[in-house]
Amino acid sequence: MKAVVVHKPRDVRIEEVPDPRVGPKDVLISVRACGICGTDIHIIDGEFPPTQYPIIIGHEFGGEVIGIGEEVIDVEIGQRVGVDPTLNCGECYFCQRGQGNLCERWNAVGVGSHPGGFAECVAVPERCVYALPDTVDYKGAALIEPVSCVVHGFHLLQPRVGDRYAIYGAGPMGLQNALLARFNGARTVAIIDINPRRLDIARELGFDVVGTSLDEVRHVATRGFDNVIEATGRTKVAELAIEAVISRGTFLQSGVCPPGEKAAFDMFRIYNQEIRIIGSMAVLNSYGPALDVIAAGAIDVDKMVTHTLPLDRFDEAVDFVRRGEGLKIQVAPSA
Ligand SMILES: [Zn+2]
Ligand SMILES: [Zn+2]
Numbered sequence: 001m002k003a004v005v006v007h008k009p010r011d012v013r014i015e016e017v018p019d020p021r022v023g024p025k026d027v028l029i030s031v032r033a034c035g036i037c038g039t040d041i042h043i044i045d046g047e048f049p050p051t052q053y054p055i056i057i058g059h060e061f062g063g064e065v066i067g068i069g070e071e072v073i074d075v076e077i078g079q080r081v082g083v084d085p086t087l088n089c090g091e092c093y094f095c096q097r098g099q100g101n102l103c104e105r106w107n108a109v110g111v112g113s114h115p116g117g118f119a120e121c122v123a124v125p126e127r128c129v130y131a132l133p134d135t136v137d138y139k140g141a142a143l144i145e146p147v148s149c150v151v152h153g154f155h156l157l158q159p160r161v162g163d164r165y166a167i168y169g170a171g172p173m174g175l176q177n178a179l180l181a182r183f184n185g186a187r188t189v190a191i192i193d194i195n196p197r198r199l200d201i202a203r204e205l206g207f208d209v210v211g212t213s214l215d216e217v218r219h220v221a222t223r224g225f226d227n228v229i230e231a232t233g234r235t236k237v238a239e240l241a242i243e244a245v246i247s248r249g250t251f252l253q254s255g256v257c258p259p260g261e262k263a264a265f266d267m268f269r270i271y272n273q274e275i276r277i278i279g280s281m282a283v284l285n286s287y288g289p290a291l292d293v294i295a296a297g298a299i300d301v302d303k304m305v306t307h308t309l310p311l312d313r314f315d316e317a318v319d320f321v322r323r324g325e326g327l328k329i330q331v332a333p334s335a
Helices: 040-044 138-157 172-183 196-204 214-220 234-244 267-272 287-294 311-323
Strands: 001-008 012-015 026-035 060-068 080-083 121-125 129-132 163-170 188-192 225-230 245-253 278-280 304-310 327-333
Touching: 012 311, 026 080, 026 138, 026 245, 040 311, 060 121, 060 138, 080 138, 121 188, 129 287, 138 225, 138 245, 138 327, 163 172, 163 214, 163 234, 172 188, 172 196, 172 225, 188 214, 196 267, 214 234, 225 234, 234 245, 278 327, 304 311, 311 327
Parallel strands: 163 188, 163 225, 225 245, 245 278, 304 327
Antiparallel strands: 001 012, 026 060, 026 121, 026 327, 060 080, 080 129
């Protein structure tokens, strides 16, 4: 079969590889849509320490079941499915406490050491596989994983109906955060980004409080925002974003900042105004709920996915992401 193999950092090849081996508890999937994530770019650039090279990347995908191992119970050939890429060990200190996203032997399909979805086929354990309802197409299926990261963030954030939100970053993750905020009964969602084309997409999604800085949106929350979500992964943006939080409000770090970078906050303000600072990492029991919110229409799939390219044009698809062109870019390996 054909697959995208990252042999080592900066060495990406679209090449013929052996078909996946299907273990007794595995499901073989013909991949119909696989999204490109910022993490994929980090893996290509050698900036994601958990990755073991060479690897077939791709962790945001859906497809059709074309084979099952002899011990598979609930999945059938011909089913349309999405895949939770999480492969936590289930045995370590954090897994025993129900915090598998913090697993000490962390692994994920297409990210750690397990082959991923930028391939014609992929074999994954049955426990990762979720049947799609008819209302969710393959484009939507490949959005479940990024949305599940947002859902995990909201599980930690514990927002209330009527909250005011400020979202920093109008890329795919920022806008998915904004859409989920709206779905959670937000009173106001303000979106801040310096890319005017992305603010246009935010407006198309129905968000009219948008701006290039806090000053341009502050009028909708003069005392500050209950929930401020950083979705750019820039440490300097996090420093600015914390200024937007209301007393007793929460700052959520959703973007992936470069490891080792330090942010400077006014710690007196954190103390004096009782500001909560939290982080959220990847997926934790949130893939099923993300599938449900997509099926419920919370995420405008056709607006989120702006480009779909064949596997052969993977390099081009990566360039779209690097240039910040469009929004979510997907690849259709066996369309
Ligand atoms: Zn991702
Ligand atoms: Zn573990």
